[in-house]
Amino acid sequence: MRVQLLVTKTDFTVANIEREFRDLGIGYQVNYLEDHPELVSRHNLRHSPNILIDGELAFQHQPTETELKAYFQQLKQRH
Template identity: 70%
Template structure:
């Protein structure tokens, strides 16, 4: 599973999301939107953060801890 956290360099919510990824034990990479205008265009991103999972836009907003836990729990059930 490939998880991309798409943020601007000034996005203060990124630290909380990264903490939650670590607590969930999932690997992720951070991509700065300033460096990836192609991702902005492809996914029509208007705000930071956004989270891509396996190339699919999973979150277009900063998810709550519960939203993230529920999302990954559902992914595990499907696999």
């Protein structure tokens, strides 16, 4: 599973989301929107933060740890 955190370089929520990923044991990659205009265009992104999971836009806001936990539990049940 590939988890990408798509954020702007000035997004102050990054540290919180990274902590939530670490608390849940989820590996992730940070991509800055300024460096990846193709992702902005492909996913029609207008805000930060965004989370892609396996290339699919899963969140267009800062999810709570509870939201993340529920999402990943649902993913595990499907696979």
